Amino acid sequence: MENRLSKIQLSWLVFLRIFIGWHFLYEGIVKVLNPSWTAKAYLLDSHGWFGNIFIRMAGSEGVNSFVSFLNEWALVIIGLGLLLGCLARLSSIGGIILLALYTLSHPALLGIEYQMPFEGSYFLIDKNLIELVALGVTFVFPTSREIGLDRYFVRVLPESFKKFII
């Protein structure tokens, strides 16, 4: 990669990865630190084609606590992965999945009003989707092999790990 990317290109891509990681990690930590945080309200506010599936999740206490737990810790782990450049490709995939789920539950469709309003105006493309696409970029440009713990892992882990993990 170092042959293909200039220093300035690499720097901006690293910034992108770190910023997304920072965003995920802080969102995750704040939820973990808040003892009463639950995904329930967000799930109940779902709309669109898959809205009902998410609303049903909120209806069951067991599923709801599981989803809340999973969401909190997925945010933390993905955030750490991206920020530290540790298994960053895998983290990018995780982040894409998480953001895709948010989008499925809260698509920016015309005529849908959410209880918790977005702070801007969106049609189809919202900030979640932009971040999702940006994670696609961090996946195809695995900068963590240059700046990040993966620089070490890439030396010690088998070649096959490069495909989706580091």
Next chain:
Amino acid sequence: MEKNKGKDSSEESRKGNPGKMGRREVIKTLATVPLLGALAYGAIRTRKNKYLGRDISDVFSLSSSDALYLQPKANGKQIRLGLIGFGIRGKQLMRAIGFAEPSYIDSLTEAKKKNPDDTRYDLFREQDDLNVVINGVCDIFDVYSEAAMLTGSNIYREGSGGKFGPPPRRYGTYQELIAADDIDAVIIAAPDHWHGTIAMAAARAGKHVYCEKPMTWTVPETYMVRAAVKEAGIVFQLGHQGRQTASYQKAAEIIKNDLLGQVSLIEVCTNRNTPNGAWVYPIIEGSGPGTIDWKQFEGDPARIKEYEDYMRSCGLERFMGPQERSRFSLERFFRWRCWWDYSTGLSGDLLTHEYDAVNQIMHVGIPHSAASSGGIYYFRDGRTVPDLLQTTFEWPDRGLSMLYSATLASSRDRGKVFMGHDASMEVSDILMITADRNSDRYAGKISKGIIPTDQPFFTYVPGQSKVDAVTSATELYFAQRGLLYTYVNGKRYDTTHLHLREWLECIRQGETPSCNIDMAFQEAITAHMGTRAYLEGRTMYWDKEKEEIVRGEKA
């Protein structure tokens, strides 16, 4: 890092790749680690400000317990019920104890087919079995009577064409139903002018009574019903299902713990904006002089005399009739709430729910005085009861006033608001408390910026037990929009179901229901004071010693 290094060397030796990491390598590998420190600083500060700093338990002490309900005991005996009145409310009460018309089940399954997320059918099917049997039904309209029999036999909660049990016996009069040996308790959902008469007769026959609100139509019968119920020692429950609302129980605890300071003003209202809400109900097919027992509908002669004597003695003839009582009328039969001849008006029908909620939360008892005004301002359809009413009740010894208002031509809801020196509380299915900017109790927390005054600082949503901290903006946002459902132990319940269940359990366990005869007496007298104040155009007072409504000077 040390660990990594250890792993590093072992991995390298395993792979036989000794390529050593230079200083540059290490820096590039760990370049972003210091960022964790910066992020941790932010997280710790957030935790301190947002969560730990929100603790208000020193000035706002409230238990974390959820609403308490009298729990059914295993192996309780089956209660044999009789139902009197199968109109709109009678049908709802039957559903609340697990008996629905097959056509109603059909409509629910149809709705579920159209929209898989319409859960009303599942909720009804899953509603607890209250271990009751309907042995008798009575309605003076043949169509309703037959529907009630079919409903009483729908023990498997099935739609049309389903499997049914034996139908309950149909009685032509309430007297015959009450006299039946195989009936332990009756549910009264007849029109208002029959409530007291049937309740008294049932009590005297030793039957337990669930009576729809208001308890009585005339003032004199109010005392008689109380005496009959107390003498018979039966279990009496008045149909204010709001008693089972979890947030009302929490509101009562908040008042008891003095968290609002002295409450000087309560504002309540019931606004509606549809013909149905204004009691203009449909005329049912199959109704006519041949299928309706008009003589029985007219009322009990003793009650009618009490009503007419009062109206005439006070010069209120203009509120009577205008049609002859003996003349058959489908309008008057189905829309009886529109005429004082059968109705208790807004005061008896809707104010009572609000008053009973306030009485449950603050134990106010019968007010010292009542003043009313209003009129027929929108539904000028020949009715005699007002469609707009405001009534003010005062409790000077408690320094308290309650303002009730209702219009049937706007559905703008003002909520139930309790205004205290330290905070105000808005109660619905959820509860919200906003601190007063001039509060003494919360002054310290307000000046530190912990408790805001421009929005509620505490919300209670049933099923969520957090009580010791300021509600966050997100929680408040969702709570205000009712997105968080009301659950009892994780299950969604209908308050009418819970209210009937409480009555049945009190019969089984020898307990007293929450809306017992004393509460019912207070409810009825309060409603009558409001009504009389409206009709006579003067303030009504309550003489506590003599237990009498006393007239004030005409305004």
